[in-house]
Structure formats: C-alpha cells, structure tokens
Amino acid sequence: MNKEIKTSPIMAALLVAGFVGLFSETALNIALGELSLLFDVDATTIQWLATGYFLTLGILVPVTGILMQKFTTRQMFMASLLFSIIGTILAAVAPVFAVLLLARIIQAAGLAIILPLTQNVIFTIFPANNRGSAMGVMGLVILAGPAFGPTLAGMILDSLSWHWIFWVTIPFLLFSIIFGFIFIPNVNEIKQLAIDLWSILLSTISFGGIVYGVSAGGDLGWSNITVLGTILLGVIALCLFVIRQLKMQHPMLNLTAFQYPMFVLGLLMNMITFFNMLSMLVVLPMYMQMVLFVSAFGTGLMLLPGSLLNCILAPTIGKFFDKYGPRAVITPGTILVVIGYGLYALSGTETATWLLVVTHIIMMLGVGMVLASVQTNTLNALPRQYFPDGIAITQTSQQVSGAIGIAVMVSLFSAKQQHLLSDITTNTQEAAASGSAFVFSISFVLAIINVILSFFLKKTQ
Template sequence: MNQRIQSGPVMAALLVAGFVGLFSETALNIALGDLGHIFEVNATVIQWLATAYFLTLGILVPVTGILMQKLTTRQMFITAVVLMLGGTVLAALAPVFPVLLAGRVIQAAGLAINLPLTQNVIFTIFPPAKRGAAMGIMGLVMLAGPALGPTIAGLILDTLSWNWIFWVTVPFLLFSLVFGLKYVPNLHEVREVRVDALSIVLSTLGFGGLVYGVSIAGEKGWGGAGVVLALILGILGLLLFTVRQLKMKTPMLNLKAFQYPMFVVGVVMGFITFFNMLSMLVILPLYMQGTLLVAAFTTGLVLLPGSLLNCVLAPVIGRLFDKYGPKAVVTPGTLFVAAAYAIYAQFGADTALWLIVAAHIVMMIGVGAVLANVQTNTLNSLPRAYYPDGIALTQTVQQVAGAIGIAVMVSVFSARSGELSGAPGGIAEATAAGSSRVFLIGLILAAVNVGLSLLMKKPGEVRVKAGKTESAVWKEEEAL
C-alpha cells in the first residue's frame, strides 16, 4: 500500500457518507404513515419514498463501473457527497410531496456512486491480506445504517418533527466532504472510455423495470398488468443488455467476471443474504407491531442490541477472515443465520420479547460474518482490471436482491395474513402466521447459503482451465 495515502481518514470520509446513505434507506420507513397525512397522499403514493430509493440504486449502480474509468476518485467522491447533501437538504425543506420525492432520488443517486467507490478504494489501497479487516468495517456500515435507521428515526419522531430525520445527517455529510477534500487521493488513471448510450438505456430498462415491477407487486398483485409489463420489460432489457455486453470490444460492464467460480458463488450468496436481510428488517417490525402490539420506538430498541453487537464484532470478524480464510468464517456465519431463522419461524402470538432480542443477536452475528467476507472473497477472485466491473455487478445484485426480497416477502406475508384474518385470534394470529411463513422461506434460503459456503475457497486454490489456478489465470491476464 502507498504509504502517502492516509487510509484511516480516507476510509472515514467514505464510510461516514455511506452510513448516512444506508441510514436514509430505512430511516424514513417508520415515518411513512405520518408523512402520508402531512402531505395528504394515500399509502400507494407515499410508498414511493421507499420504492424510488431502491429504483434509483438499481438503475445507477451498474453505470458506476464506467464512471470509475472516466472520472477521478476525487471527482467521484465529491459528486457522491454533494448529491447526498443536496438531496438531504432538499428533502428536509420539502413543502410538497414531489419535492420530498425528488430529494430522496438525489440522495439515492449519491449513495449509488458512494458504495461502489468505497469498495474500489478498499481494493486499491489495501493488499489482499488486509482487505478482510477493511471490508469488515464496511460491512459494519452496511448493516448498522439500515438497522439503526428505524430506531433513531423513531426517537426523532417522538421528540422532533419528521424534517429532523434529514437534518440530523447534514453535519455528518459535511464532515465527510471536508475530510474527503483533504485526504481522498486519485487512485486510478482516467481512461478514454466510450459511453455506449444503448447499453445505458438497456441497463436502465432492465434493472429499473425489474426493481419497479417487484416493488409494486406487493400492492397491485403479481398478476397486475403493470407488474407483468414491468417485469417483462426488465427481463427483456437484461437479456439484450447481456448480449450487447458480450459482443462489445469494450463493454459498459465486463460480464467475463462470471467466468471465475468464486465470483459466481459469491454473487449468489450475496443475493440470498441481502434478500433475506432487508426483507427481515421489514417483516420483523411488522410482526412485533401487528402481533405483539409493540410501539415503533420499542421495536427499534428490541433490534438495537443485535445491531450494536455486530458493530463491535465486525472488525474482529474481518481480521479472522484475513487470518483463516473464507470458509472458516463464512460457514459458521451461515449456520448462525439459519439458526436464527429456525427460531423466527416458531414465533407466535405470545412470543417473549427477550427471545426476539436473542434471535436477532444470533442473526446479526451471522450476517456480519457472511456479508462483508463474501464480498471480499468474491472480489479477490478477480483480476485488478475487473474490480470496477465486479464491484458494480455485486452492488447491483445486492440492491436488486433487497428490492425483490422486500416485495416478495411482503407479498407472502400479506397473502398468508389475509387467509387467516377472519379466523379466531384475529389480526394478531394472522400476522404471526404470515410472519412464520416468511421466516420459513428465509430458513430455506439460509440453508442454501450454508451449502454454498462449503464451496468457498481462497481464489488461488480454485482451478479453472488448462490446469491453472484462478489466480494464475488472472495474473496472466493482468500482464497482457
């Protein structure tokens, strides 16, 4: 690593901005009901404050691969933080709903740049032997932001107005901007890369259509005309985008990253992890508030111990990954997640809060061991030249997985709850049954991740072609 680069301040600038963006991803969810009354819009319209955030991430993250080749590191960083800061201030001052929605979209655009940029910086300034610890810190941010969002937002709503959900983050963004201007260096050479307009259109149509379709499916039903049309356009767009990338000499996203086995395993595990994690952060509060009649702020407090413990353990888990390799850390993590889901699936109408706290602690320890370490091993399996593409691909898959996970699990939850809403026990029993069905599906997916974790190896251990190891192949490619 270049000794002139002060990695601590660089990471602080990037991760503080990332935390704010991920905090904003979930913090507003707890205020949607109040905001609907304040702006006099119905539930269908107000949900766009959440849907638009995911939709913007799904559309813009794939484009960051080419942006990281055309713009300097500092230009990317400044653009990301200025967008997040501008969107936050606009949302805080919003006099009408369209202005608030525009602020959310601008916020998400900044996060869409920040997340891939942070990963790219980590993989540039840290050698492979230290990336696990650095990615562990990033994993802490990726988990703590969404997990702490509802708790902090609930406290703010109990004491201040909704605007302060945005205002409270402004000092952190200003800190990030000042630190970044002073310490973030330019870490790569800018290339003359041609922007292929058709690729951008197909990417937007594909990822945007897919995220939009699944986001509105919970409300309109999976058979709704708008849902079906959006999903068809999304799938068609992705297919055409893939074909075009494979035929281009200089593609917008280099899909050749998928020729590396550990990259494929990591992408699938990352998809499942985000699918489960973000849907769990939606369904678990619905269960506590609908079945156990727990207040919103109390719900946040119940989830807080697991989130805080994850923050404490994240750097330790990252160092264990560096020392012992992926399988020794990730496999136990997947077992913890599966165990937590096995407990969740037993929840009923009279489950004690201490059991929910305990299960969530087990879940967050497991997710902390899986999330960042899978990402590290996934990107370690690629040649350096593929890092921007690999990062854009993994980040896109994760955001799409989160949107799909929330939409699918909410649909399952609503369908099962609806079936039993008229049964003895009323809404409480119906909500518990819907939650149990969701957690059972989560348990099955968690079990799949346990199996996939057994396939994980350090990149140098994998043999891919001509009797050569994966690392030998990409070293040859880097030399060309």
C-alpha cells in the same frame, strides 16, 4: 498497506458518507404513516419514498462501473457528496410530496456512487491480506445504516418533527466532504472510454423495470398487467443488455467476471443474504408491532443489541477472515443465520420479547460473519482490472435482490394474513403471526442453501 496513503482518514470520509446514505434508506420508513396524512396521499403513493430510493440505486449502480474508469476518484467522491447534501437539504425543506420524492431520488444518486466507490478504493489501497479487515468495517456500515435508521428516526420523531431525520445528517455529510477533499487520492486508472447510450438505456430499463415491477407487485397484485409487463420488459432488456456487452469491444459492464467460479459462487451467496436480510428488516418490525404490540420506538430498542454487537465485532471478524480464510468465518456465519431464521419461524403470539432480542443477536452476528467476508472473497477472485466491473455487478445484485426480497416477502406476508382472516375464527394478531412465520420459513430454506454453498468456497487472492 500502502504507506504513502493515509488510509484512516480516507476510510472515515468514505464510510461516514456511506452510513448516512444507508441510514437515509430506511430511516424515513417509520415516518411514512405521518407523511401520508401530512401530504394527503395514499399508502401506495407514499411508499414511493422508499421504492423510488431502491429504484434509483438499481438504475444507477450498474453505470458507476464505467464512470469509475472514466472519472477520477476525487471527482466521483465530490459528485456523490454534492448529490447527498443537495438531496438531504431539499428533503428537509420539502413543502409538497413531489419535492420530497425528487429529493429522495437525488439522495439515492449519491449513495449509488459512494458504495461502489468505497469498495473500489478499499480493493486498491489495501493489499489482499488486509482487505478482510477493511471490508469488515465497511460491512459494519452496510448493516448499521439500515439497522439503526428506524431506531434513531423513532427517537427523533418522539421529540422533533420528521424534517430532523434529514437535518441531523448534514453535519456528518459536511465532515465527509471536507475529509474527502483533503485526503482522498485518485486511485483508479483513467481510461478514455466512450459511454454507450444504448447500454445505459438497456441497463435502466432492465434493472428499473424489474425493481419497479416487483415493488408494485406487492400493492397491485402479481397478476396485474402493469406488474407483469414491467417485469417482462425488464427481463427482455436485461437479456439484450448482456448480449450487447458481450459483443462490444469496450463494454459498459465487463461480464468477464462471470468466468471466475468463486466470483459467481460469492455473488449468488451475496444475493441470497441481501434478499433475506432486507426483507427481515421490514417483516420483523411488522411482526413485533402487529403481534406482540411493541411500539415503533420499542421495536427499534429491541433490535439495537444485535446491531451494536455486530458493529463491535465487525473489525475482528474481518481480521479473522484475513488470517484463517473464508470457510472458517462464512460457514459458521451461515449456520448462525439458519438458527436465527429457525427461531423466528417458530415465533408466535406468546413469544417472549427477550427471546426475540437473543434471536436477533444470533442473526446479526451470523449476517456480520457472512456479508463482508463473502464480498471480500468474491472480489478477490478477480484480477485488479476487473474490480470496477465486479463491484458494479455485486452492488447492483445486492440492491435488486434486496428490493425484490422486500416486495416478495411483504406480499407473501400480506397474502397469508388475508387468507387466514377470511376465516372468522382467526383474529388479526394470529393471522399476522402466521404470516410472519410463513415468510421466515422461506428465509430459513434460503439460509440453508447458503450453508451448502459455503462448503464450496475457496480462498481467493
């Protein structure tokens, strides 16, 4: 570890800001029904408070790769925190839906900067043999933010108004900006790079089109012309973006990272993990509330033990990775995830709540072992000069695959449920149980693919 740099306060500033951003990503979901009535908008429109957040991340994260090389670490950090604070205050005082949506986009812009920036700082200030521990702590934040969001938001809504979901985060953001201003050094090498507007335009259309298309597909139907058109436009723009990057002398996103096999393997495992994990965080509460009739707050409490255990063990898992290498941590983790999805897929209308709590503990322990370790091994495969590009690629793939996972799995859940409800002998509870079992079976198969891929991992430096 670099003795001249105070790593603890730097990590505190970065991780607190990241936690708030990821908490904000899911915390508002539990209040969407109330906000729909309050602002007098339909369910499809109110969903944009979540979709718009993902869309902004999908568009902006790829751009941060070049911004981290053009601006100093401190400049990027301060910009991120200013976006987060302005967006949060604006959301807390929003008088109409349009203002709240704008605030969510500004909030997401802050998160789009802080996540890649945190990874870049970790991979710069920590030597390779300590990165697993540092990334383990970051993995804790990546999991804890979205996992605790609905629980804490449920507690807030039980006693206060929805505005306090935003107000409670302001002291943490102020702590982060003060600590960051004092302690965060400039760790990246500044280059005189010209920002290619065509690359930014193609990147925006490609990732924005794909994320919007799959997000709208759940509401409008997958055969809808707008859904198919935006996804096709996104794919075409992505192909043009890749071609342009390969032909440029100084590309916006250096795709040389794809020449390293361990980077590509890790990227694929990362995408499967996020596809499964973020969709689980949406479908599992739906199952618990619609099938087992658990309240929103009760659902949050049931998911709490798994999330807490993950937080406690995250640093230890990181140290284990540093000492024994990727396969010793990642392969057992992927097996635990398979066991978790297998148990979820067998759940029905009579499943005991204690069994769901135990299953979630197994699942979160497995995800905790896989997530940060895969990311560390993936980026360790790259030479230092490719870290900003590798981080931008991995972060973009995470957000896009997570958004696709939520849209596809919720759509499949609904489709299966509606199909069963067309039979008058099936009630809503049974239909929801079958829909969730169907979705978890798909995740089970994807989790098995991750187990197989993990056998091909090698330790990277």
